[in-house]
Amino acid sequence: MGKITVAQAMVKALQEEGVEYIFGIPGAAIYPFYDALYNSDIKHILVRNEQAAVHEASGYARSKDKVGVCVATSGPGATNLITGIATAYMDSVPIVAITGQVMSSLIGRDVFQEVDITGATAPFCKHNFLVKDPKKIVEIIKKAFYIASTGRKGPVLIDIPFDIQQQEIEYPQSISIDIKGYKPTIKGHPLQIKKAIDLIETAKKPLICAGGGVISSNASDNLKKLIEKHKIPLISTLMGIGSIPTDHPFYLGMIGSHGQKKANIALREAELLIVVGARLGDRALGDTKITEKMKIIHIDIDPAEIGKNVGTDVPIVGDAKYILGEILNRITEKDLCWAQEIIDENTNKSVSNIDYLRPFEVLKEISNIYKGEYIITTDVGQHQIWAAHNTLIKKPRTFISSGGLGTMGYGVPAAIGAKFANPDEEVIVITGDGSFQMLMQELATIKREMIPIKIVLFNNSRLGMVYEIQKKRCSSRFIATCLDGNPDFELLAKAYSLEYLKLDNKDKLSEAISIMKNSKKPFLLEVVTKPDEPTIT
Amino acid sequence: MKYTLSVLVENHPGVLSRVAGLFSRRGFNIDSLAVGVTDDPNISRMTIVVNGDDYIVEQVTKQLNKLIDVIKIKKLNPKEAVERELALIKVSANSQTRSEIIQITEIFRANIVDVSKETLTIEISGDEDKISAFMELVRQYGIKEVVQTGIIAIERGNKVITKNSKIEEDE
Ligand SMILES: Cc1ncc(C[n+]2csc(CCOP(=O)(O)OP(=O)(O)O)c2C)c(N)n1
Numbered sequence: 001m002g003k004i005t006v007a008q009a010m011v012k013a014l015q016e017e018g019v020e021y022i023f024g025i026p027g028a029a030i031y032p033f034y035d036a037l038y039n040s041d042i043k044h045i046l047v048r049n050e051q052a053a054v055h056e057a058s059g060y061a062r063s064k065d066k067v068g069v070c071v072a073t074s075g076p077g078a079t080n081l082i083t084g085i086a087t088a089y090m091d092s093v094p095i096v097a098i099t100g101q102v103m104s105s106l107i108g109r110d111v112f113q114e115v116d117i118t119g120a121t122a123p124f125c126k127h128n129f130l131v132k133d134p135k136k137i138v139e140i141i142k143k144a145f146y147i148a149s150t151g152r153k154g155p156v157l158i159d160i161p162f163d164i165q166q167q168e169i170e171y172p173q174s175i176s177i178d179i180k181g182y183k184p185t186i187k188g189h190p191l192q193i194k195k196a197i198d199l200i201e202t203a204k205k206p207l208i209c210a211g212g213g214v215i216s217s218n219a220s221d222n223l224k225k226l227i228e229k230h231k232i233p234l235i236s237t238l239m240g241i242g243s244i245p246t247d248h249p250f251y252l253g254m255i256g257s258h259g260q261k262k263a264n265i266a267l268r269e270a271e272l273l274i275v276v277g278a279r280l281g282d283r284a285l286g287d288t289k290i291t292e293k294m295k296i297i298h299i300d301i302d303p304a305e306i307g308k309n310v311g312t313d314v315p316i317v318g319d320a321k322y323i324l325g326e327i328l329n330r331i332t333e334k335d336l337c338w339a340q341e342i343i344d345e346n347t348n349k350s351v352s353n354i355d356y357l358r359p360f361e362v363l364k365e366i367s368n369i370y371k372g373e374y375i376i377t378t379d380v381g382q383h384q385i386w387a388a389h390n391t392l393i394k395k396p397r398t399f400i401s402s403g404g405l406g407t408m409g410y411g412v413p414a415a416i417g418a419k420f421a422n423p424d425e426e427v428i429v430i431t432g433d434g435s436f437q438m439l440m441q442e443l444a445t446i447k448r449e450m451i452p453i454k455i456v457l458f459n460n461s462r463l464g465m466v467y468e469i470q471k472k473r474c475s476s477r478f479i480a481t482c483l484d485g486n487p488d489f490e491l492l493a494k495a496y497s498l499e500y501l502k503l504d505n506k507d508k509l510s511e512a513i514s515i516m517k518n519s520k521k522p523f524l525l526e527v528v529t530k531p532d533e534p535t536i537t
Numbered sequence: 538m539k540y541t542l543s544v545l546v547e548n549h550p551g552v553l554s555r556v557a558g559l560f561s562r563r564g565f566n567i568d569s570l571a572v573g574v575t576d577d578p579n580i581s582r583m584t585i586v587v588n589g590d591d592y593i594v595e596q597v598t599k600q601l602n603k604l605i606d607v608i609k610i611k612k613l614n615p616k617e618a619v620e621r622e623l624a625l626i627k628v629s630a631n632s633q634t635r636s637e638i639i640q641i642t643e644i645f646r647a648n649i650v651d652v653s654k655e656t657l658t659i660e661i662s663g664d665e666d667k668i669s670a671f672m673e674l675v676r677q678y679g680i681k682e683v684v685q686t687g688i689i690a691i692e693r694g695n696k697v698i699t700k701n702s703k704i705e706e707d708e
Contacts, residue, residue: 122555123562127605130551147605180700181547181608304599307592 003168006134006160007036010098012171013141014042019069021045021060021420023053027073029113030100032165034071045420045449048441050077052413054084054155055439058093059417062400063375063425065218067094067149068417074100075113078159079120083407085155086124090404091239092216094153096144104132104161118159126154134167139175146177151184152302153216184301188318193326195314196297199272200331203295205338206232207270209255211284212239212403213277213300215396219321220244223276226328231337232274235263237284239403240277242393245372249343257286258385258535264288266342271295277320279305281404299323357506359383359458359529360390360537362513366428366456367392369513374426375400375418379411379435382464382535387430389536398425409438412455416442419451426517428454433483434463443496446522454516454523455498461486462531471532493524504528539568540594541620541690543698544583544601545609548574552606556583559604565589565597569622569687580608580700584689611698613690620690623662625650626672629679630657638678645671656681664688 004012010033014022023045026034037044047053050072057068072081078099088095101107102114118128127147129140137160144156200206214223224244227234235255236243244251253260255267267273267288274297278284290296290310298305298312299320306315316323337343363386372394378384378401393399400418402410415429436457446453458464467481493500499521503512516523546552553572560567568586575582587597594612601607613620630638638657642649647661661671665688672680692698 118551119554122551122558179605182605302603304596304603308596308599 003170005032005036005165006137006167006169007032007165009137009169009171010141010160010165011036011040011042013138014069015040017067017141017145019067022069022071023047023056023060023417024071025050025053025073025077026071027077027100027113029074029102029162030071030077030098030165032162033098033100033160045416045445047413048444049439050080051084051409052416052439052442052445054081054088054095054097055407055410055413056417056420057095057097058084058088058091058410059377059400059414060421061094061417062414063397063418064421065397066421067096067145069096069098071098072100073113074102074117074162075115078115078117081117082120085121085157087402087405087407087410088155089124089126091402092153092212093155094148095155096141096148097155097157099157099159100165101130101159101161103163105163107161118157121157125157126152128157128159131158131160131164134164134169137164137169138172139177142175142177143179147179147182151182152213185303185317186301186319186322188299188316188323188326192314192316193323196274196316197327197330199295199297199314200230200232200274200327203272205269205271206230206274207266207272207339208232208234208274208276209267209278209280210234210236210240210243210276211278212237213320214240214243215277217277217301217320218396219276219319219324220396222321222324222328224248226324226331229328229333230331231334233266233337233339233343235266237278237280237403238388238401241388241401242396242399245395246391246393250337250339252339252342254388255286255288256284258283258388259286260389262342262345266339269339269342272297275299275310276324277301280309285309355506357504357509357527357529358537359386359527359533361506362456362503362509362527363387363390363430365509365513369510369517370426370428372398374398374428375415375422377401377411377414377418377427377429379429379431380406380408381432381435382460382468382533383430383432383435383458385535386458391430408435411435412442412453413439415453415455416445416449416451419453426454428456430456431458432464433457433459433461433486437486440492443492443498443522446498447496450522452519452521452523454519454525456525456527457489458527458529459486459489460529460531460533464531464533465535467531468535489524489526497522499523500526502526502528538588538590540587540589541613541615541618541688542585542587542594542598542601543611543613543690544585544607545575545698545700546581546583547606547608548579548581549606552581555604555606556585556601559600560597563596563600565593571687571689573689577700584687586688608700609698609702613692617694618690618692620664620688621662622665622668622688623660623686624668624672625658625660625684626675626680627656627658627682628675629655629681631655634678638675641671641674647671
């Protein structure tokens with residue numbers, strides 16, 4: 001084989017990694033790579049802000065269990081990726097981000113559009129590479145995909161000077177990756193697993209808390225079988241939603257400061273907590289203090305998470321699917337669940353004497369009409385919590401939300417990525433008027449690609465979640481939370497060729513949602529709600 | 538408590554900044570950090586002295602381990618390791634004090650490496666205590682400048698920390 005350019009080698013390596021889509025925006029420092037894309041079958045999705053490119057790659061990765069890829073040019077293109085990379089890092093989403101860089105001989109001289117993006121992203125990237133040797137490019141790409149998609153998944157960045165993209169190399173025949181400092185542990189330690197089984201068998205009140213790690217390691221089946229076999233109730237973090245169906249009788253809901261009552265009660269009463277793929281961050285624990293007498297088994301692929309936020313009696317480092325499988329195989333069957341009372345407690349909200357439209361009813365109705373047959377992405381705010389509590393989620397990877405960083409603007413681009421990954425699934429965004437406007441220029445991407453995404457926009461003319469804090473904690477001294485100046489969303493929908501409906505009372509609720517469901521086009525459903533609607537109802 | 542960590546890393550540019558960044562980002566206190574290449578030119582060794590409790594040291598170790606460029610970390614037990622630091626100390630000296638300073642230097646088995654009319658520069662190596670004891674003694678003459686390397690450490694006996702050596706889990 002003759003020589004090819006580094007840019008061509010990049011495209012070839014990406015194809016070998018099975019990349020179908022790349023989300024990005026070109027520029028001078030990355031044009032050789034774009035030129036090489038011209039003749040490939042990789043489809044490039046042009047976004048309108050690089051932050052959206054990362055979120056789209058993230059929605060793609062999370063819904064499809066594949067690495068998402070995004071590209072930006074040097075300088076401002078690269079810095080626009082930053083929020084998206086940090087978002088992916090906090091939620092352990094496998095992403096490879098490629099950035100152009102200025103000529104290698106000019107690095108460090110503050111030339112036009114130069115920025116130290118590897119330095120800038122080091123704190124919130126799993127790893128990053130600045131390519132200096134053209135011959136290393138294929139190895140670096142393979143390493144990047146390997147690092148992003150194994151162990152605790154996460155974003156990896158490759159920064160490549162544009163002169164290097166133009167150099168010619170021999171495409172390497174075969175490359176085996178061996179990274180001395182990176183050997184993730186998959187199989188948990190057998191002795192620790194045995195200790196865990198002993199603890200679970202003897203515990204009177206065991207409880208499992210599922211986090212995002214259950215979903216990213218595809219451990220849901222094992223988890224479901226385990227809780228059914230040994231009758232263990234389950235709570236989840238926001239990232240763990242979908243690890244088992246939310247209508248499963250043993251599922252008590254999301255825990256934490258914005259959690260469900262049942263879940264928090266169970267957490268208080270449990271004697272043994274089995275944390276699976278969750279880091280029990282501050283939001284997840286909320287006011288619940290883990291007491292001394294509660295024993296904890298912590299299963300995580302990232303050893304650094306174990307013992308970071310809560311003390312642990314039995315730490316198990318490894319893959320959740322594998323470890324749950326081991327426990328499942330060896331645990332005895334039980335026939336009574338200690339939490340039956342909590343499970344049976346009727347927490348159905350009374351709907352009877354409320355005549356105005358309430359967000360939870362809208363979400364319940366969406367769940368009813370769609371029967372959980374969708375992928376939901378959310379933004380950040382009250383609507384996110386409403387969605388976490390009230391939507392029926394039947395399968396893993398169908399509830400996609402920015403949990404760790406809480407990035408407003410995530411919902412629409414994540415939905416775009418999820419739709420490309422799953423063209424046959426219905427993809428619904430649950431967003432707020434504040435979050436939506438952070439990256440709503442992505443409506444252009446939806447329009448051009450003609451992808452029928454459904455957007456449910458809760459319009460309370462407020463930055464609702466912050467407005468609520470000001471009401472409670474600042475004696476209603478409202479500052480900077482009123483969204484005067486919102487656009488006419490109907491006109492906006494028209495501008496981007498979206499179908500549109502406005503819902504402002506209960507009467508047409510089912511009808512509106514059915515119309516949205518039946519539409520084959522991108523759709524904006526504006527739901528007008530009261531600014532005073534509480535987050536937890 | 539002070540802990541000494543011996544850390545093997547890939548000898549790449551940017552590794553030092555990743556390690557240092559990790560300390561500041563996570564609010565860990567780092568007393569000293571000394572880096573040098575090992576007998577394998579692809580691998581460097583960092584000796585890091587951390588100040589903190591067990592939780593901090595465990596977190597430092599685990600977070601460092603997450604860095605892809607970090608190959609191996611070992612917490613050194615001070616009793617089973619040789620620790621050394623190098624200091625260059627410039628002391629004021631005149632015709633009356635000069636011989637006293639030279640005497641002290643000899644007692645400490647340190648070396649005079651530079652002489653001027655008004656100063657003596659002394660090179661001293663040893664553990665922290667030795668160096669600080671020496672500094673206390675020469676302080677009376679007037680210390681003009683001090684440069685210190687930070688601790689480097691190696692295990693006593695035949696134990697080694699290399700990329701191929703197995704590290705027994707310390708409980
Ligand atoms: C990028 C970003 N900026 C600011 C915040 C802080 N913040 C959290 S929720 C929120 C309000 C969200 O408003 P909206 O999207 O309208 O949703 P609502 O709470 O009204 O449902 C804000 C400003 C954030 N999470 N992300």
